[in-house]
Amino acid sequence: MTAPPAAHTVRTHKTLRTDRQGPVLSIELNTPDEGNAVTGTMLDELLAVLDAQDGDVRVVVLSGAGDDFCLGGDRSEFAEQLAHDPTGGGIRASGAKARRVCEALSANPAVTIARVQGKAIGAGLALALACDLRVGADTATFRLPELALGLPTAWGGLLPRLLNEVGAARVRELVLTCRSFDAEEARQLSILQSVVPEGDLDAAVRAWAAPVVRRSPTALRITKHLFNAYTSATRLADITALDAELMASTLAAHEYTTGKAARRTGHLF
Numbered sequence: 001m002t003a004p005p006a007a008h009t010v011r012t013h014k015t016l017r018t019d020r021q022g023p024v025l026s027i028e029l030n031t032p033d034e035g036n037a038v039t040g041t042m043l044d045e046l047l048a049v050l051d052a053q054d055g056d057v058r059v060v061v062l063s064g065a066g067d068d069f070c071l072g073g074d075r076s077e078f079a080e081q082l083a084h085d086p087t088g089g090g091i092r093a094s095g096a097k098a099r100r101v102c103e104a105l106s107a108n109p110a111v112t113i114a115r116v117q118g119k120a121i122g123a124g125l126a127l128a129l130a131c132d133l134r135v136g137a138d139t140a141t142f143r144l145p146e147l148a149l150g151l152p153t154a155w156g157g158l159l160p161r162l163l164n165e166v167g168a169a170r171v172r173e174l175v176l177t178c179r180s181f182d183a184e185e186a187r188q189l190s191i192l193q194s195v196v197p198e199g200d201l202d203a204a205v206r207a208w209a210a211p212v213v214r215r216s217p218t219a220l221r222i223t224k225h226l227f228n229a230y231t232s233a234t235r236l237a238d239i240t241a242l243d244a245e246l247m248a249s250t251l252a253a254h255e256y257t258t259g260k261a262a263r264r265t266g267h268l269f
Helices: 040-051 075-084 089-106 123-129 158-165 168-177 183-188 198-212 217-233 240-258
Strands: 008-012 016-021 024-029 059-064 111-116 119-121 133-137 141-143 194-196
Touching: 016 040, 024 040, 040 089, 059 123, 059 198, 089 123, 089 158, 111 123, 111 198, 119 123, 123 158, 133 183, 133 198, 141 183, 158 168, 183 194, 194 198
Parallel strands: 024 059, 059 111, 111 133, 119 141, 133 194
Antiparallel strands: 008 016, 016 024
16 A cells, blocks of 8 residues: 655745645745845745744755855845934844744754755855755855955854854854855865755755655654754854844944945845
8 A cells, every 4th residue: 555645735925935745845045036135024934934834844945046045135125224224223123033044944853954056145155054954056156245245244143153064264264255165165164065966956955855754753853952952062152142233233333434335236145
């Protein structure tokens, strides 16, 4: 007697597309014309989807539609937020949501997998790094441009995750130079655990997901808790709760002194 087929549900949101097939939930950033730039709406939808995740989900796959995984934060939205509230209140609110999204990925009871193609910049890199497993196309590129834009590396708890995964000396060089690096270097830095041709990304994700969905949900959940607990124990001080405040204060100060922030367009980071 054959087992019944796994339930398959596809939903399209304003900025996301979700595909639930049995124990695997796929979340696709779905604004390819904007490079899947992170907006307040996208953060709200990511939080809603992750908060609604049920206990039968064993694997969560995060991907991006189109040519790029994610080009970072939406600069035009930040400019609008500053124009509405020059003290940075809107940016603080977005920053707090960004931290909650990244925590929802890293602390997720399911195994989270980032599927990366094209560019993963700033906030896009932060979303990928919040996942347990990360596979990238051999043509993927990465960058942390915040300092070049006059910003601190303070989005979604990115910096302590980088320090923990990569190491202080290498992270310092990437943050201070703001240079791009390719998929092979990302693998050497443990930002990616696997690099494959772009056409093989889905197969690589399935190869990781297949054994995970057979694991005991209780053992899987406890193992995730243990990983997160031991990782947190290696951080002498985690001040990521201040990320939103640091970003808002820096942007508000820059707007006050230069008057340029509200006139920018494009992507921030």
